[in-house]
Amino acid sequence: MDTELTITAVLRRAEQFSPRREVVSREPDRSLHRSDWAGVGRRARRLASALQGFHLAPDTRVASLCWSHRQHLELYYGVPMAGLVLHPLNPRLHHEDIAWIATHARDAVLFVDASFLPLLEHLRATADGVPFDRVVVIGGSGDAHAGAVDYEELLATGEEQWTPAEIDEHATALLGYTSGTTGRPKGVEVSHRALVLHALSSSLQGWLGLRDEDVVMPVVPMYHALAWGWPYTSALLGAGLVLPGPFLDAASLLELIEDEQVTMTGGVPTVWTSVLRELDAAPGKHDVSRLRAILSGGSTAPPTMIEGFRDRHGLTVVHTWGMTELIMGLIAEPGVQERALPPGELESVRHSQGRPLPLLEIRARAEDVEVPWDATTLGELEIRGPWVAREYLEAPEASAEQWTADGWFRTGDIVTIDPRGWVRIADRAKDVVKSGGEWISTPALENAILAHPAVAEAAVIGVVDEKWGERPLALVVTHPDRRVTPEELRAFIAPSVARWWLPERITLVEAIPKTAVGKIDKRGLRATYAPIGDPS
Amino acid sequence: MDTELTITAVLRRAEQFSPRREVVSREPDRSLHRSDWAGVGRRARRLASALQGFHLAPDTRVASLCWSHRQHLELYYGVPMAGLVLHPLNPRLHHEDIAWIATHARDAVLFVDASFLPLLEHLRATADGVPFDRVVVIGGSGDAHAGAVDYEELLATGEEQWTPAEIDEHATALLGYTSGTTGRPKGVEVSHRALVLHALSSSLQGWLGLRDEDVVMPVVPMYHALAWGWPYTSALLGAGLVLPGPFLDAASLLELIEDEQVTMTGGVPTVWTSVLRELDAAPGKHDVSRLRAILSGGSTAPPTMIEGFRDRHGLTVVHTWGMTELIMGLIAEPGVQERALPPGELESVRHSQGRPLPLLEIRARAEDVEVPWDATTLGELEIRGPWVAREYLEAPEASAEQWTADGWFRTGDIVTIDPRGWVRIADRAKDVVKSGGEWISTPALENAILAHPAVAEAAVIGVVDEKWGERPLALVVTHPDRRVTPEELRAFIAPSVARWWLPERITLVEAIPKTAVGKIDKRGLRATYAPIGDPS
Structure with a gap:
């Protein structure tokens, strides 16, 4: 009784039993590309077969720098089926961090959206550089990036009937890095077995309850851990799948929900706040009656948002909680x-x-x-x-x-x-701020601020923000004989952190309270500046 | 990512997240015993803990000879959690076969319903005898069987807070014997992992689609492989469970369906045929409106039965197909x-x-x-x-x-x-008759008939039967100088086969057709005597 739980088996399920179930993907020009699970299977096999030509050792890591689209979906299947590890990189991180992560992971190959080629140039210019021996460009204009391979040309070298070798279910299929804790990002390896069991468990009725009649649209980008389930659950159950590409604004999402009759979707609260605002602004404009559940994760959704969807639009928001781990x-x-x-x-x-x-x-x-x-x-x-x-x-x-x-x-x-x-x-317990579903490391921000010669002490905490869920607030004590303005501090740290990490609020204070053992009393600070209500 | 998939984890799920969800069991006196998953957990732990006192080696096989009831459910959890293997014996088999199976399996312990104690005496008297070192009697009258332990007294020696040791998911949890093929019954070992994955997969919506709001009643007896899923799926999802005990007649089942608001049930077509007859006989008498699916397996359900449920009672019959393997x-x-x-x-x-x-x-x-x-x-x-x-x-x-x-x-x-x-x-492809969901081995029947001195040749095939799905038909050629009547033959084979194997139809013929290689042409015989219609 030892058949292996693998991604290959999940894909085969969809190819054999739901070959005609539609997979829709938004292209860079906003048009919709329509395929189905049989088509995804053919191209994923082609990809896996073509990757054999790279002569990579088993378990070699293959990075992606992509939006949520059909080619990324093909990577989700084709790379693990080829006995390799897919490592989706988060393009929203600071480019120094991306370069550090890719180097730590020893990513030998990069699949990159043409629109991210400028970011790749930045990565190459960092101190760490990037370890990619090969770069494959998705959606390029033919005017190929120097030394890069075009994705479609690569696929043309593969076989769509290709049969993968048997894979041990404990082999790694995906690699992701968490930036949720202090210090450097940390890599998390996810096995074939883990992904299959996660897909089964998360599809059970009474919980996510995914069904074959569902059409699911993951709004959380595929480079996020919270998106790792959807490509596999939809295949396992034969559900329809809609991928929004780079267009994550409320109007584009509502258009897809309506036109593609989406029944289930998931994303961070920030997205749903803007979708709710759009729905409120034009009552009756969007037919969202097919949508039976909006999963919200990444950070806590405001009760007013949950109630707004329910009371004004008859929609159910379901809280989820996950982590890269x-x-x-x-x-x-x-x-x-x-x-x-x-x-x-x-x-x-x-x-x-x-x-x-x-x-x-x-x-x-x-x-x-x-x-x-x-x-x-x-x-x-x-x-x-x-x-x-x-x-x-x-x-x-x-x-x-x-x-x-x-x-x-x-x-x-x-x-x-x-x-x-x-x-x-x-x-x-940990010292982080969660903004728009993404972690901001407060020690990293504090260290950037402390690097300014006028700063004696700095403490960053999260404060509630209507749009982003939470934003960083920096409390700063200067040296007795020095002066610095919040604007000067922001300009000082801007080059060293991601743009969206920059705190809107930097407050100069006389002193920062400490705990008994002399550490900054973050819990006390949060109680003073950002009280968290009784969650019950 | 290597947490083991075990029965212990399934039970813990129900104990922690559905402790108050009801588990109802029909007692031998027809009364209903009401407990819940927390109660099942306490008693299963007590049982597993008490079994430690038997000092059995890991993987020792523990047999049961029981109807579907709460104590059998406790065995389904307690025995595998104790690192032992539960081996449910089928009391409907011929006692010679039961004894052979128990001996082959080296069952060291037997848990037996008091009502099956006379059968145990028969087993002891067979040529094989039985290997049980210990016998535990469930529901005994206090007047204990010689040398046997009372089930409640055994449980009293256990601890309800007992924590089982970690178990490898590949360890065997259940053992069953198949009698579906020619020759001797064959043992099938089912691992913890297999049971957990089966439970997950069979609960997915769009298929069985079990939900926590369901109340499930397995009518197929727990000693049957087709019943092996229910005790675990219901716990995993926190569904309610109803066990019918020894009362499998249509009136008793309909009473439970109505009173306990059963939503899902499963059994062999023979049972559903009689339930349909009962419903037809008293229109409107039974409120079965909560029943959303009747699973029918073990043999093919007649289309008229499926349509009868649908057209006259608004009930959905869903075909299932399974095997011990x-x-x-x-x-x-x-x-x-x-x-x-x-x-x-x-x-x-x-x-x-x-x-x-x-x-x-x-x-x-x-x-x-x-x-x-x-x-x-x-x-x-x-x-x-x-x-x-x-x-x-x-x-x-x-x-x-x-x-x-x-x-x-x-x-x-x-x-x-x-x-x-x-x-x-x-x-x-195989030569078997399926009567009331149970296999009858045609070679075994033929051999019994051939043992009669007047018989030269014998062939048994299955013919369609309205009540049992299929019944055996025996074609017999006598030696030129001998005579035997069907009645004499039936009396001759009666002691050596189960009562329900006895063919109602024994036909004396001149000759039995052979295939090119000289074997009995069973396919030809079936075409002549029992044509199978185009199943489409």
Whole structure:
């Protein structure tokens, strides 16, 4: 009973049993490309076959720098099927960070959207440089990038009937880097087995409940861990798939939802806030009646947004919670017992972070002791399961810190768990800001600010922001004899961090409070400047 | 990412997230016992803990001779959690066969319903005898069987907080014997991993689509492979569970369906035929409006029965197809593409054997060559997947015969596969009769008949029977100088086969046709005496 759980088996399922189910992808010129699972299979096999011509060692890492589109989908299948590892890079990171990540991962090949070629030039010019031996350009104008291969020309060298070799289910299929914690980004390897089990569990009814009649549109970009499930669940169940390409504005998304009769979609709250604003601005303009669930993850969705969708547009927003280390972990879809609760309690469940997917297990601990599931006692959320990572790539110290001795992953979120297993985030153990679903490392920002000669102390915390969920607030103490303005500080750090990391609010203060052991009292600062409401 | 897929994890899921979801079980006195998943968990842990006191080696086999009830459910969890193997014995088999199977399996312990104690006496008196070192009696009257332990007394020695040791997912959890092929029954070992993956896949929406709001009642007895999924799927999803005990008559089942608001049930066509008769006899008497699907498996359901449920009672019968070697394999729930077909074609899909569950793969071969999926070409159905057995227990020759060199299981069914993957059984490669969902081995019957001194030749084939689906027909040629009546033959074979194997029809003929190589031409005989209609 040892058939391997592999991406190849998932694709074969779609090719054999849902060959005509449509896969729609938005092109750079905004037109829609229509294919189906049989077509995706043919091209993914072609790609995997063509990759043999590169003579790469097994488990070689192949990077992508792409929006969510059909070629990226082909990479999601073709690269792992070829016995290689797909490593989707996040183009929104600072180019120094991207270069560092690609170098750390030793990415031997890069598949890059033509629109990201200028970014590639920046990457090449960094101190780290980039390790790519080969570059393949997707959607190029024929005027190929120096030394690069055109994606379609590469595919033309492959065989669409190509049959991959048997792959061990524990082999790595995807590699992603998390930037959610302090210090350098850390690599997370995801096995074929993990992706298949995640796809099965996350598709169960009563939870995500994906069905073959669904048409799903992942809005969260494919370079994000929260998007890693969709390409596989849709194939496994034979659902239709819609990929929005680079057009993530509310009007473009609503157009796709309406025209392609999308039934399920998922993204960060920032996106849904703008979609809600667009819907409110033109009542009745968009027919979104087919949409049965909007999954919202990456950061906590404001209750007013959840209620706005429900009350004004009859749409259901479902909270999800995930991390690079575990893809999707919690989902706040009320079960049969919760649906019998009084409305207020039901709302509280909907606004929580949710319960774990089947096969995942959770606990919360404080001072190394497990806390009771009493909805009151705080502890750090820990999680384990067949698709939860067990270590970071070549980072033993960070791994030792992030996993317990008995193998549970420490999420860094301080939570309560109620008697029925619903998790509510109360605070953060780790020191990060989540803006538009992306992590901003506060120590990294603090270090950039501290580099200014006038600065004596700096502390960055997250404050609630209506549009981005959270934005960084910097508190700065200058040396007694020095002066610096917030504008000067912003200009000073601008070259060294991503543009969207730049804090709008930099506040000069007399002193920054410390804890008993002399560390900056972030929890106290957050209580003063950015109180987090009682999540219940 | 190597958390093990185990039965322990499935139970923990139900204990933590659906502790109050009800589990109802019919007692021998017809009363209903009400518990919930937390209660099942406490007693299963008690049982597993108490079993430690038996000091059994890991993987020791523990047999059960039980109806479907709460204690059997506790065995389904407690025995595998204790690192042991549960081996449900089929009490409907001939006692010589049961004794042979228990001996072959080296079952060291037996859990037996008090009502089956007379059968145990028969088993002890057989030539093989029985290997049980220990006997535990469920539901005994206190007046314990000689040397046996009372189930409740055993549980009292256990701890309900007991935590099982980590178990390798490839360890065997269940053992079942198949009697579907010629020769001796063969053992099939089912791993923890296989059961968990089967539970996930068979619960996916668009297929079985089990949900937490469902209340499921397996009518197929728990000693049958087709029942192996339900105890685990219901726990994984937090569904309610109803176990009918020994009362499988139509009136008792309809009473449970109505009173317990059952939404999903499954059993052999024979059961549903009698349920349909009961419903037809008293229109409006039973409120079955909560029942959203009746799964029918074990043998092909007559189209008139499927249509009767639909047209007269608004109930949906879904064909399933399974075997001991793979639990549930195919299911005939139309997908989104089929629901768009014209009614006639949709009916044809519903009447087919179905498509494989996600993660299972099928092919059909004739003369060692794969046949096209053209709905026309006949081939033997072969299947593989993460819960399909790879061999029989200690039966290398039978294993070599039943599995291909590349590891596919040969089902023995001659089928067509259509371009969308729907399987239709056209004939049988193997020589068996399926009566009321149970296999009758025709060679075994023939050998019993041939033992009579007057018989020269005998051939048994299956003929269509309205109540049982199929019944054996025996064709007999006597020696020129001998005479024997059908009644004499029936009396002669009665002691050596199960009562329900006895053919109602024994026909004396002049000669039995042979194939080119001199074998009895079973296919020719079936064409003459029991033509199988075009299943499309």
